[in-house]
Amino acid sequence: xxxxxxxxxLDRAVALLSDGTVNSVLGWQKGEFDYDVTxxxxxxxxxxxxxxxxxxxxYANFSKYLVLKTDRIEGKLLVFLKxxxxxxxxxxxxxxxxxxxxxxxxxxxxxxxxxxxxLKAAVDGISSIEATEEGLKVTTIxxxxxxxxxxxxxxxxxxxxxKSKKHVAYDELMGEEGEIIDSARFDEVAALEAMTxxxxxxFWQNELSKCIRCNACRDACPACTCENCVFNNPxxxxxxxAPVTSFEEQMFHIIRAYHVAGRCTDCGECSRVCPQNIPLHxxxxxxxxxxxxxxxxxxxxxxxxxxxxLVDYTLEDLEPGEVLNRRGEDA
Amino acid sequence: MQVxxxxxxIVAFCCNWCSYAGADLAGNNRLNYPADVxxxxxxxxxxxxxxxxxxxxxxxxxxxILCGCHPGDCHYTSGNYYTRRRMAMLFSMLDYLGIERERxxxxxxxxxxxxxxxxxxxxxxxxxxxxxxxxxxxxxxCKR
Numbered sequence: 001x002x003x004x005x006x007x008x009x010l011d012r013a014v015a016l017l018s019d020g021t022v023n024s025v026l027g028w029q030k031g032e033f034d035y036d037v038t039x040x041x042x043x044x045x046x047x048x049x050x051x052x053x054x055x056x057x058x059y060a061n062f063s064k065y066l067v068l069k070t071d072r073i074e075g076k077l078l079v080f081l082k083x084x085x086x087x088x089x090x091x092x093x094x095x096x097x098x099x100x101x102x103x104x105x106x107x108x109x110x111x112x113x114x115x116x117x118x119l120k121a122a123v124d125g126i127s128s129i130e131a132t133e134e135g136l137k138v139t140t141i142x143x144x145x146x147x148x149x150x151x152x153x154x155x156x157x158x159x160x161x162x163k164s165k166k167h168v169a170y171d172e173l174m175g176e177e178g179e180i181i182d183s184a185r186f187d188e189v190a191a192l193e194a195m196t197x198x199x200x201x202x203f204w205q206n207e208l209s210k211c212i213r214c215n216a217c218r219d220a221c222p223a224c225t226c227e228n229c230v231f232n233n234p235x236x237x238x239x240x241x242a243p244v245t246s247f248e249e250q251m252f253h254i255i256r257a258y259h260v261a262g263r264c265t266d267c268g269e270c271s272r273v274c275p276q277n278i279p280l281h282x283x284x285x286x287x288x289x290x291x292x293x294x295x296x297x298x299x300x301x302x303x304x305x306x307x308x309x310l311v312d313y314t315l316e317d318l319e320p321g322e323v324l325n326r327r328g329e330d331a
Numbered sequence: 332m333q334v335x336x337x338x339x340x341i342v343a344f345c346c347n348w349c350s351y352a353g354a355d356l357a358g359n360n361r362l363n364y365p366a367d368v369x370x371x372x373x374x375x376x377x378x379x380x381x382x383x384x385x386x387x388x389x390x391x392x393x394x395x396i397l398c399g400c401h402p403g404d405c406h407y408t409s410g411n412y413y414t415r416r417r418m419a420m421l422f423s424m425l426d427y428l429g430i431e432r433e434r435x436x437x438x439x440x441x442x443x444x445x446x447x448x449x450x451x452x453x454x455x456x457x458x459x460x461x462x463x464x465x466x467x468x469x470x471x472x473c474k475r
Contacts (some may be wrong), residue, residue: 050383055347063348101367108446148352164473192427193427197426197429197431198429199429199466200427200428200429201428201429201430204427204428204429205429227362230382235377247385247388247389247467247468247470248472250428250468251385251386252382254385254424254425254428255381255382255385257424258381258420258421258424261420273461283427284426286423286424286427287420287424290419290420290423290424291420293392294419295416309416310413310416310417311413312416313409313412313413313415313416314412315402315403315412317412317415317416317419318414318415318419319415319419320418320419320422320435320436320437321436321437323419323420323422323423324419324422324423324426324432325432
């Protein structure tokens with residue numbers, strides 16, 4: 001359950017709208033079910049009062065929406081940012097992808113968001129969800145008695161390994177100032193690294209062959225903001241689904257992760273939106289881990305104007321061979 | 332039936348200002364290196380997009396080697412420093428996906444090092460031949 005209430009956010013948004021500070025509000029709107037909360041631009045207080053929600057299903061990272069929306073909207077846009085979203089916000093500012101002057105950012109404290117797939121796996125036939133102190137009270141179409149699901153069991157992967165509760169950018173903060181967390185987010189990568197090459201190949205072929213090339217990971221990623229993507233070229237032969245045994249899917253995912261290497265804030269949107277549940281964050285985290293180990297700790301988006309490690313160098317960098325064999329020949 | 336002897340296909344990206352001249356020097360000095368190495372001339376080692384390397388593998392290369400100027404000697408001052416970081420990250424990722432480490436390499440070869448060029452290529456071809464055909468990275472649609 002979130003500590004900040006919907007009413008707190010709503011009141012503030014309505015106040016900012018009515019005093020003319022902002023012209024529109026980028027917030028979360030209730031979908032058909034309680035768990036499909038979608039981003040929406042609210043233009044008026046009435047619209048906000050009717051549709052605005054803030055609950056455990058507000059997982060969307062709004063930073064990327066700013067890239068297009070600030071170009072198209074008159075006046076200022078109010079945006080709500082969770083701690084992890086603020087890193088993407090800073091990173092996009094560093095890359096001059098949107099106009100800071102046109103955005104009024106409210107930092108919202110976050111207690112972790114729910115993975116709908118995990119919840120659906122735990123409870124079948126969800127009709128409504130209510131957040132309580134004990135957990136999520138889920139009513140199903142099969143049962144009159146609601147099932148209580150502990151939120152710890154259904155958190156998104158990125159929230160289980162939350163890297164920071166601290167907002168690194170905002171105009172106004174609602175809730176308490178959080179801390180950067182020393183999370184275990186690289187453990188899974190380390191476990192993969194400890195496998196043999198054959199095991200790793202089998203693991204990734206199994207995972208990546210599920211890919212249907214819907215490009216959702218690319219579209220949701222706040223670091224992927226090229227207007228013309230290399231994978232949009234219909235003549236390249238790489239824009240469509242390939243046979244599972246071929247290198248095509250691996251290539252797409254290597255390049256996708258590579259293009260955001262050093263700029264990826266590890267917001268976890270790619271894995272969340274993947275309809276096939278491919279653990280894409282493991283590719284991004286591999287790059288982050290390598291960069292941390294070889295070129296010093298780096299968290300993209302921590303500050304505006306930081307130089308990304310892959311567009312930088314030192315004279316004493318490790319050779320590619322040394323990087324590969326830094327844990328020994330076979331490791 | 333005749334069994335075709337396995338010949339690896341090696342793609343070598345060579346910097347125009349050093350390794351490409353190094354290859355020339357190896358030729359002038361009548362140094363042997365395998366004909367399996369296909370050289371692609373690039374203006375600087377940092378011209379090589381990671382996609383080039385993956386594409387080479389996809390189209391049937393068994394090994395890809397990237398040769399550039401020694402760090403500090405780049406014709407454009409700093410290109411090879413960027414290459415060093417980029418390729419370190421790319422190769423590490425390929426390794427993470429279970430691709431054999433020996434299939435990729437970065438070597439710094441200057442224009443004066445014809446002998447080093449020939450020796451590097453001999454060694455690389457031998458290492459890739461020992462691994463055999465590249466099965467993990469190929470794309471059957473690209474097979475002729």
